[in-house]
Amino acid sequence: xxxxxxxxxxxxxxxxxxxxxxxxxxxQFPKTLLRYRNQRWAARVGLDGLTDPEWIAHFGRFExxxxxxxxxxxxxxxxxxxxVYNPELGDGRGFLFAQLxxxxxxxxxxxGTKGSGQTPWSRxxxxxxxxxxxxxxxxxxxxxEALGVDTSKTFSLIETxxxxxxxxxxxxxxxxxxxxxSHSHIRIGTFQRLAFHDDKAAIDRLLxxxxxxxxxxxxPLPPPxxxxxxxxxxxxxxxxxxxxxxxxxxxHGVLNSDNINxxxxxxxxxxxRFAPTYDPQFTAAYFDESGLYAFGRQPSALAxxxxxxxxxxxxxxxxxxxxxxxxxxxxxxxxxxxxxLLRRLGLVSAGEEADARLSKAFTDFLMSTRAPFEQxxxxxxxxxxxxxxxxxxxSAAFYETPxxxxxxxxxxxxxxxxxxxxxxxxxxxxxxxxxLIDEVEAIWSxxxxxxxWSALTRKLTEIADMREAYGFASS
Numbered sequence: 001x002x003x004x005x006x007x008x009x010x011x012x013x014x015x016x017x018x019x020x021x022x023x024x025x026x027x028q029f030p031k032t033l034l035r036y037r038n039q040r041w042a043a044r045v046g047l048d049g050l051t052d053p054e055w056i057a058h059f060g061r062f063e064x065x066x067x068x069x070x071x072x073x074x075x076x077x078x079x080x081x082x083x084v085y086n087p088e089l090g091d092g093r094g095f096l097f098a099q100l101x102x103x104x105x106x107x108x109x110x111x112g113t114k115g116s117g118q119t120p121w122s123r124x125x126x127x128x129x130x131x132x133x134x135x136x137x138x139x140x141x142x143x144x145e146a147l148g149v150d151t152s153k154t155f156s157l158i159e160t161x162x163x164x165x166x167x168x169x170x171x172x173x174x175x176x177x178x179x180x181x182s183h184s185h186i187r188i189g190t191f192q193r194l195a196f197h198d199d200k201a202a203i204d205r206l207l208x209x210x211x212x213x214x215x216x217x218x219x220p221l222p223p224p225x226x227x228x229x230x231x232x233x234x235x236x237x238x239x240x241x242x243x244x245x246x247x248x249x250x251x252h253g254v255l256n257s258d259n260i261n262x263x264x265x266x267x268x269x270x271x272x273r274f275a276p277t278y279d280p281q282f283t284a285a286y287f288d289e290s291g292l293y294a295f296g297r298q299p300s301a302l303a304x305x306x307x308x309x310x311x312x313x314x315x316x317x318x319x320x321x322x323x324x325x326x327x328x329x330x331x332x333x334x335x336x337x338x339x340x341l342l343r344r345l346g347l348v349s350a351g352e353e354a355d356a357r358l359s360k361a362f363t364d365f366l367m368s369t370r371a372p373f374e375q376x377x378x379x380x381x382x383x384x385x386x387x388x389x390x391x392x393x394x395s396a397a398f399y400e401t402p403x404x405x406x407x408x409x410x411x412x413x414x415x416x417x418x419x420x421x422x423x424x425x426x427x428x429x430x431x432x433x434x435x436l437i438d439e440v441e442a443i444w445s446x447x448x449x450x451x452x453w454s455a456l457t458r459k460l461t462e463i464a465d466m467r468e469a470y471g472f473a474s475s
Contacts, residue, residue, distance in 0.1 A: 007046025008101035009067035010108060012213055019202065020190075021073040024095055027117025027127065029177065031161035032060035035131075035453070036138055038155045041181055045100050045109065059097075059156040059179045062116065068098035074119035078196055079189030079258030080308060082292055087196055089189060089258055090121025093128060096185055108213050110185050111155060114268075115177040128164050131157075131174035132444055133270070135456065139443070140269040141180075142463045143435045148343060148472030149244035150237075152182040152267035168286070174448075182267055186210060188305055189258035191312040200315050207313070214263055227316035230262075231325050235306055236332060237264025242302045243336035246295075247344050249275040249373040253284030255293050255301040257308050274435045277373055278366035303329045334359075343472070346382045346420030350413045358410035365407050371398040378432035382420045383411040386427075394431070419471060426469035433466040 013021070034052050042048040047065075050058070057063045064070050072095035078087050098111040114137070115129025134157040144151040156179040163172030186206070194202045204223060211218040211226055218229045241264050245252065252259070253271040261267065271285035280296025288294070293301055306329060310322040338355045341362065342348070349355055366376060372395055379390040379399075390399055398404065421427070443459055446452035 004046040004049060006044070006103035008103065009065060010099040010101060011067075011069050012099055012108065012209075013073060013096055013110075014069065016206065016209055019076075020206070021075050021096070022090075022120050023071045024074045024119045025117070026062035026072060026095075026113075027160075027177075029060065029160035029162065029175075031159070032056045033159040033161070034060070034156075035134075035159050035176070036154070036157040038153055038181070041153050041155060044102060044104055045181070046103060055156065056158060060158040060160070060177060062097060062113075065098045065100070065111075068100060069096065072097050072113070072116070074121060075185060075190070076121070076193060077187050077189035077258055078193040079187065079256055080192075080305075081256045081258070082288075083304075085192075085196075087193070088121070088123055091119055092122040092125055093117070093119070095119065097179065102183075107183055110182050112180050112182060112185050113177060114180065115160070115175065126164065128160075128162060128175050129178055130164055130166060130169065131159055131176040132169060132448070134176040134178045135444060135447065136272070136440060137178060137180075137269045138456075139435060139440060139459070140272050142460060142467075143274070143433075144244075144248060144250065144266065145474060146433075146463050146467035146470060146472070147244075147248040147250075148340070148470065149248055149250065150241055150265045150475055152180045152265055155179045155181040180267060182261070182263075182265055184210075184214060184261045184263040184265070185267075186262050187258050188260045188262070188309045188312075189256075190262075191309055192257060195312040203312060204316070207316070210262055224316050224318070227313045228321045228325075231306075231310055231313055231317060231322060234262050234264065234309060235325050235329055236336075238302050238306060239329060239332040239336045240264060240340070241266055242299045242333050243340045245298050246337055247340040249278070249295075251275060251282060251284040251293070251295045252298065253288065253293055255298060255305065257305045260302070260305045262309075273437055275373055276436055277370040278363065279370070280367070299330070299333050302333075342414070342417075344377050344470075345380060345414075346417045346422070347411075347414040348417050350415075354410070354413045358407075358414060361406035361410045365398075365403045368403050369398050369401055371395055374432045374434045378427075380407075380411070381427055382416045382422045383414050384408070385416045385420075385422065389427070392430075421469055421471055424469040426465050433462045 074091035074095045076090045079089050094113040096112050100109050102109050118127035138154045141151050141154045158177050160175045160177050162175035164175050165171045218226050251273045259268050273284040275282045275295050282295040283291050338359045341359055375395045379393045443455045446455055
């Protein structure tokens with residue numbers, strides 16, 4: 001493969017030792033048809049020069065990347081799934097394939113897989129991923145990244161030529177293998193597994209590794225102080241993630257503790273949905289019968305997961321310090337939401353009290369009127385500077401209701417940000433780019449029926465335009 005100066009391979013996860021993972025082999029697939037390659041992020045990590053056959057060799061047959069991991073590692077972890085502890089988890093249809101550095105900021109990155117075959121943790125599953133599941137993950141990650149949410153990036157999708165049997169979609173269905181790019185695949189559940197085995201020495205070792213490679217400012221601290229600072233840092237990042245979900249109208253659907261990583265990125269998208277309106281009861285997973293992970297309950301779900309991480313660190317942090325961090329999470333996510341809300345609306349902070357008034361007024365308006373979620377953010381990008389565009393919107397009637405008066409008053413306290421980009425062609429459209437479930441199905445149908453990928457291509461082009469318009473920095 002062509003090596004460039006921006007390609008910086010690593011093998012750091014191996015330093016944790018065999019108790020943290022299992023060395024595995026990838027499945028041998030009947031065929032490998034390249035369906036998607038993330039050229040933008042490939043350029044950032046120095047892999048954009050790969051030819052399509054080379055790409056398939058690495059991300060379809062999993063020939064090792066030069067200088068990176070010589071063999072895939074199926075990571076070991078436990079976790080709570082819908083509040084029930086499961087000690088039989090682990091990478092059951094994926095593995096850590098490679099590690100490398102982000103040439104933009106030097107941070108450590110993982111290339112992990114989904115659908116790459118069975119491992120010791122497959123629990124009688126086939127270790128495969130449906131092609132539809134892969135397409136849905138592309139759509140979720142591209143949309144979230146464009147909206148400024150910290151998310152893994154779908155790096156590659158390759159169709160693999162198998163007929164899979166599934167109970168939640170027409171079967172047999174087509175198969176695929178996906179590669180995701182993320183800053184970490186170390187989860188809350190990774191710490192939970194060690195706590196389950198009462199292996200405090202291994203917890204200390206994992207904490208030292210995580211701080212050294214992901215939070216280097218914390219690494220020199222004495223172990224108790226480092227653990228407390230680590231818990232605070234994870235809580236802050238998870239608060240930003242939860243705020244990002246709420247401001248994007250996104251429902252992950254499966255916020256189990258094994259789906260929350262310590263670097264605060266969203267990943268592993270299954271039954272996700274974007275909410276059409278601000279409905280706290282809106283759920284994504286058909287099997288979430290109690291609404292545990294409904295849209296409005298996501299902040300409390302994240303707080304619950306943080307408490308599970310805190311339990312694993314009590315021997316270092318002490319109860320009082322851990323409880324103090326957990327008690328502060330509700331305030332942290334509210335503050336984070338106000339920051340994200342201003343970013344989405346393209347407004348400048350007017351101080352904590354004014355920002356809080358805007359946050360409450362806008363969310364109260366969305367919830368009470370059930371105005372279209374994404375349309376409302378789109379119409380009022382720039383605040384009162386966009387009143388003309390909002391007046392011409394299909395949702396204009398919502399803005400004439402009494403419920404909107406407090407929003408208009410709050411807008412009057414906030415100036416339009418210099419980087420709101422209101423002159424971008426995207427904001428001259430009549431409607432925003434959206435990703436509701438009917439749109440997802442409309443993208444998938446021609447692929448399933450006629451192998452027609454044009455709808456996906458058009459949608460990704462539209463999302464790229466939105467990403468450019470918002471200008472949120474990728475991370």
